[in-house]
Amino acid sequence: MLTCQKHLFSLPDEVSYLNCSYMSPLPAPVEMAGYQAIARKTMPYEILVPDFFEPVSRLKSLFAKLINASNPERIAIVPSVSYGISSVVKNVQIRTGQNVVVVDEIFPSNYYPWRRLTMENGAEIKVVKRPEILEGRGRAWNERLLETIDHQTVAVAVPNVHWADGTWFDLAAVRKRANEVGALLIVDGTQSVGAMPFDVAAIQPDALVCGAYKWLLGPYSMGMAYYGERFDNGVPIEESWMNRLGSEHFENLTNYEHAYKPAAHRYNMGENSQFIAVPMLSTALELILEWGVENIQDYCKNLSAPYVERLIGLGFQIEEQAYRGSHLFGLRLPMTVNLESVKKATLQHGVYVSYRAGAMRISPHLYNEGKDFERLLEAVEGLV
Numbered sequence: 454m455l456t457c458q459k460h461l462f463s464l465p466d467e468v469s470y471l472n473c474s475y476m477s478p479l480p481a482p483v484e485m486a487g488y489q490a491i492a493r494k495t496m497p498y499e500i501l502v503p504d505f506f507e508p509v510s511r512l513k514s515l516f517a518k519l520i521n522a523s524n525p526e527r528i529a530i531v532p533s534v535s536y537g538i539s540s541v542v543k544n545v546q547i548r549t550g551q552n553v554v555v556v557d558e559i560f561p562s563n564y565y566p567w568r569r570l571t572m573e574n575g576a577e578i579k580v581v582k583r584p585e586i587l588e589g590r591g592r593a594w595n596e597r598l599l600e601t602i603d604h605q606t607v608a609v610a611v612p613n614v615h616w617a618d619g620t621w622f623d624l625a626a627v628r629k630r631a632n633e634v635g636a637l638l639i640v641d642g643t644q645s646v647g648a649m650p651f652d653v654a655a656i657q658p659d660a661l662v663c664g665a666y667k668w669l670l671g672p673y674s675m676g677m678a679y680y681g682e683r684f685d686n687g688v689p690i691e692e693s694w695m696n697r698l699g700s701e702h703f704e705n706l707t708n709y710e711h712a713y714k715p716a717a718h719r720y721n722m723g724e725n726s727q728f729i730a731v732p733m734l735s736t737a738l739e740l741i742l743e744w745g746v747e748n749i750q751d752y753c754k755n756l757s758a759p760y761v762e763r764l765i766g767l768g769f770q771i772e773e774q775a776y777r778g779s780h781l782f783g784l785r786l787p788m789t790v791n792l793e794s795v796k797k798a799t800l801q802h803g804v805y806v807s808y809r810a811g812a813m814r815i816s817p818h819l820y821n822e823g824k825d826f827e828r829l830l831e832a833v834e835g836l837v
């Protein structure tokens with residue numbers, strides 16, 4: 454069983470950071486990898502041609518391992534989730550009468566690209582509304598999602614857990630239903646991959662896109678994406694020379710090459726060598742793999758469970774355990790409690806959380822300990 458890893462982070466003792474779904478702190482080894490990478494640029498003569506490609510390949514292998522994808526060439530480096538999703542959308546054909554299914558209040562990076570595609574082609578976005586019930590809401594939302602997918606559905610774009618309140622979506626069931634109607638399954642894993650197990654071999658998404666600066670414990674302006682076979686012959690949103698066959702031969706680059714490197718290479722962002730971000734993210738993924746994603750999820754579950762019970766005792770409402778993440782969950786405030794006073798009290802106690810979809814969003818990680826939840830309780834107890 455994992456123990457608290459706070460010693461690897463430089464969070465001050467008076468800060469209770471329960472907000473990884475906003476942005477993770479950098480683990481010390483990741484911070485160091487960043488400094489070392491910055492220093493290298495002071496000696497550009499030491500940055501050689503293999504340095505453009507080999508660290509990226511290593512990073513792809515680490516991410517492939519994290520999501521259990523057998524072929525690291527299916528992984529692409531993206532600068533953001535919106536970019537990774539836009540590469541998908543550019544390669545989806547849709548026509549009048551057809552639809553794309555998304556869940557209510559899906560993160561905008563996974564909405565606007567689909568909105569443009571559907572609008573420009575006379576198609577429809579079907580938004581699966583969050584049920585207006587508190588008891589059994591996650592289960593009902595999942596049922597609605599499956600019911601909404603029909604024979605006109607071209608793609609289902611969903612997260613594994615909802616970014617605003619941690620509601621869990623049963624991706625295996627969605628895959629099954631999507632297969633029945635021949636729809637694509639496109640997953641935004643930003644708020645789950647790294648803290649909740651994700652198995653590409655089992656779920657078989659057509660694409661999975663993850664920002665790096667939250668649960669992958671990496672830097673900003675960086676993300677990892679997996680593209681399945683259905684995108685093998687697609688058109689990328691930019692034409693990086695690095696993605697062409699033989700791009701390692703710098704003396705030969707203007708003998709223009711028309712073939713891309715295999716699988717998902719064509720979807721790599723330009724300048725994907727990212728000399729600072731790549732070693733940082735590789736170091737972060739090594740740490741996560743060493744800890745084990747399942748262990749991270751269990752740690753968050755065991756840590757939060759007794760405090761969640763106490764919060765429920767105070768009148769807070771939370772999704773049932775089976776339909777929410779343990780690393781990310783929303784607490785709806787008791788009717789009598791004013792949101793602004795909660796915001797103020799938590800900050801006064803040094804507790805950092807977010808407020809999304811009308812709920813307090815709590816997202817712990819291995820640097821958290823009981824003390825952090827004690828502080829949260831102290832902050833809200835006086836308000837109920």
Ligand SMILES: Cc1ncc(COP(=O)(O)O)c(C=O)c1O
Pocket residue numbers: 474475532533534535536560562612616641643644664676
């Ligand atoms: C589910 C989800 N996807 C994506 C992002 C970030 O998107 P982008 O990389 O396009 O800025 C966030 C940020 O909060 C998120 O919660």
